[in-house]
Amino acid sequence: MDMTYDTVIVGSGIAGLSAAYRLAPDHDVLVVDRAGIGEGTSSRASGVLTAPVDYPDQPEWAAHATEFFRDLDGTGTFDWIDREYVRGVRPDDRDNAEESAAVDGIEIVDVEECGDVFDDNAPYDRALVWEDCGYCDVDDLLATLYSEASRRGVEFRPDTTVTSVRVTDGAATAVKTEYGTVEADTVVVAVGSTTRNLLADVLELPIRTFTWNVAYLDADLDDGYPMGGDPNYGAYWRGTDDEQLLVGVEHCYESEPPSEEEAFGDRLDAFIRDELGGLLAAVDAETDVVRYEVCPMADATTPDAKGIIDAPKEGPDDLVVAAGFHGAGVMAAGSIGTAIRSLATVEEAPFDLEPFRLDRFDVRGTDFEFASMFATEN
Ligand SMILES: Cc1cc2nc3c(=O)[nH]c(=O)nc-3n(C[C@H](O)[C@H](O)[C@H](O)COP(=O)(O)OP(=O)(O)OC[C@H]3O[C@@H](n4cnc5c(N)ncnc54)[C@H](O)[C@@H]3O)c2cc1C
Numbered sequence: 001m002d003m004t005y006d007t008v009i010v011g012s013g014i015a016g017l018s019a020a021y022r023l024a025p026d027h028d029v030l031v032v033d034r035a036g037i038g039e040g041t042s043s044r045a046s047g048v049l050t051a052p053v054d055y056p057d058q059p060e061w062a063a064h065a066t067e068f069f070r071d072l073d074g075t076g077t078f079d080w081i082d083r084e085y086v087r088g089v090r091p092d093d094r095d096n097a098e099e100s101a102a103v104d105g106i107e108i109v110d111v112e113e114c115g116d117v118f119d120d121n122a123p124y125d126r127a128l129v130w131e132d133c134g135y136c137d138v139d140d141l142l143a144t145l146y147s148e149a150s151r152r153g154v155e156f157r158p159d160t161t162v163t164s165v166r167v168t169d170g171a172a173t174a175v176k177t178e179y180g181t182v183e184a185d186t187v188v189v190a191v192g193s194t195t196r197n198l199l200a201d202v203l204e205l206p207i208r209t210f211t212w213n214v215a216y217l218d219a220d221l222d223d224g225y226p227m228g229g230d231p232n233y234g235a236y237w238r239g240t241d242d243e244q245l246l247v248g249v250e251h252c253y254e255s256e257p258p259s260e261e262e263a264f265g266d267r268l269d270a271f272i273r274d275e276l277g278g279l280l281a282a283v284d285a286e287t288d289v290v291r292y293e294v295c296p297m298a299d300a301t302t303p304d305a306k307g308i309i310d311a312p313k314e315g316p317d318d319l320v321v322a323a324g325f326h327g328a329g330v331m332a333a334g335s336i337g338t339a340i341r342s343l344a345t346v347e348e349a350p351f352d353l354e355p356f357r358l359d360r361f362d363v364r365g366t367d368f369e370f371a372s373m374f375a376t377e378n
Contacts, residue, residue, distance in 0.1 A: 005030045005155075007344055008175055008184035010162045010198070013042040014330050015190035015322040017145040018337030023344065024152035030182060031154060032175065034161040038142030041192050044295040045330040046214060046248050047141070048227060048238055050085050050133045052105060054328045054373065059103065060351035061335045066132050068334020076144030078136065083238070085133040086114055086226040088124030088279065097128055105132045116281045117226060123278075133227060135238055138330060145333075165189065165202055165319065172202070172319035186344045188320045193300040195323035196366070203315035204364040205308065207324045209298035212248045213268040218288040219245035219280075230279060231374030233271050236327075237280075244290060245282060247272060250327065252301075252370040268292070301326045303363055305373040309339045309356040320344055321358070326373045 005028045009016045012033040023029050031037070049069055051062035073080040088111060089097040101108035107129045111118055114127050150156065157177075165187055166174040172187040191198055193209040221239040229236035234250030249268040277283045302308060302324040309322045320343045322336060329336065335351065342349035354360075 003028070005182065005184040007186045007188060008032065008182050009188040009190060010175055011040070011190035011192065012037045012146070012156065012158070013040045013190060013192055014045075014142070014145075014333050015192075015325070015336050015340070016188070017042075017142060017149065018333040019188055019190065019322065019340035019344075020149040020154045020337075021145045022337035022341040024149045024154045027344075029149075029154045030157060030184070031149075032157045032160050032162055032177060032182065034159070036158050037146050037156055038139075041295065041299050042142060042330060043138060044293070045138045046212075046236070046238065046246055047136045047138045047330065048236055048248075049080070049135055049331045050130065050227065051328075051331045051335070052132050053085050053087075053130050053229075054331060056100065056103070058351065058355055061332070061355075063132075064338060064351055065332045065335040066134075068337075069134065069136065072141075072144065072334075076147050077140040078144040079140065080134045080136055082134045083224070084226040085130040086117060086228045087128045088118055088122055088228075088230065089126040089128060090123050090232075091125050094126065097126060100128055106130050114226075117228070119278055119281050119283075121278055122280075129226075135227065141330070141333070162191075162198065165199065165316075167202055167316045171317040172315075186318045186320060188322065188340055188344060190322040190340070192323055193298040195300065195321065199315075199321065202319070203312060203321070205321065205323070205358070206303050206361050206363045206365065206368055207300050207308070208253075208302075208366045208368070208370070210250075210252050210301045210326075210370060211295050211299050212327055213251045213295070214246060214248045214293040215268055215272060216240065216290040216293070217245040217247060217272070217283060218290050219243070219282040221245060221282055225282070228280075229374075231372070233275060234372050234374055235271055235276075245280075247276065248327075250372055250374075252372075299326065299329075300324045301370065303361055303368040303371060305371040307332075307336070307356055308358050309336060309343070309353065310358045311343045312358040314358070328373060
């Protein structure tokens with residue numbers, strides 16, 4: 001006999017899996033994904049876990065996210081690797097940087113104190129250093145959330161496409177799949193860049209597709225090489241376990257959906273060729289690019305480059321939406337899961353959910369300018 005679940009979660013990316021993990025102890029949960037579990041965009045992430053850097057206006061949210069990884073460390077195959085994040089500061093950005101450094105866990109230092117991280121001609125005179133950061137293998141993170149949620153009774157239905165959300169008397173009551181209908185008290189939709197399309201009949205959302213492009217460089221880094229990035233180039237980097245430098249660059253599509261040519265744009269190439277050697281001492285004209293990794297699946301973004309996690313009043317009751325995490329979904333896993341749980345159970349979250357509400361936007365369609373996630377930082 002078919003059962004009614006407490007919660008059906010559509011999407012087994014980092015948002016869906018972290019919600020399943022958080023709800024598992026006391027809820028009957030089913031997770032449905034059109035592909036394999038955790039095999040979407042989340043599986044392509046770089047594993048940069050820098051919530052204090054990328055959510056500077058939400059310190060409680062960021063701390064909750066980081067604590068989650070520290071607690072999860074050693075569970076299943078998941079390891080949190082502690083690593084400082086160091087960002088060079090240009091002289092004309094000193095005021096902003098000093099403001100950022102007023103927060104616990106962030107230090108501002110003279111650039112000389114960063115050893116030989118930066119090139120001698122780099123345009124920085126100071127550097128911001130975040131301590132409470134790290135990185136991980138994202139496949140291990142996804143697999144661990146999957147196995148821990150399964151162990152606590154969450155059911156998973158992979159290879160099952162959800163075609164619509166059923167609304168009865170103003171409330172979401174089920175999802176329709178290609179193999180039949182699944183009833184639930186609460187429906188969570190966490191399908192990344194396809195969220196807008198899936199919900200088109202019940203709720204309009206300001207979500208667009210975009211992506212990151214990534215390359216690995218043979219930079220022969222020292223053990224413990226700090227993570228970093230430069231907002232001027234929409235770029236981040238980190239060392240890998242085999243001493244390569246992983247470099248990622250924000251890549252905003254101009255059209256929707258992007259043409260193939262656009263998706264495989266050369267902005268990353270230009271950054272590595274023309275700029276990176278002038279920023280980092282470890283990179284010069286001789287440094288080989290070992291491989292490029294152009295993510296074939298899109299990520300999603302919103303008008304302010306921050307996710308939507310909400311049970312929006314303008315949508316049906318009992319519907320929770322979580323999408324649009326730009327380049328900062330994996331690092332926020334612990335908080336996204338807690339936020340979804342609190343909306344599904346009407347418990348109070350241990351942080352403010354206001355910054356993630358849909359009604360912060362005036363726009364609802366896809367007709368909005370891309371905002372870099374780096375532009376919202378200071
Ligand atoms: C190259 C790259 C590097 C990145 N690096 C980082 C990083 O280092 N740190 C970080 O924090 N973030 C990073 N990000 C961003 C991060 O990957 C995203 O913010 C995050 O993965 C989004 O997760 P999600 O669960 O919202 O969506 P997704 O991972 O896209 O999950 C959505 C799921 O829904 C499923 N689905 C879609 N439609 C349906 C349907 N109709 N029915 C059923 N299932 C459906 C998909 O199969 C998929 O599994 C990176 C992104 C990219 C592209």
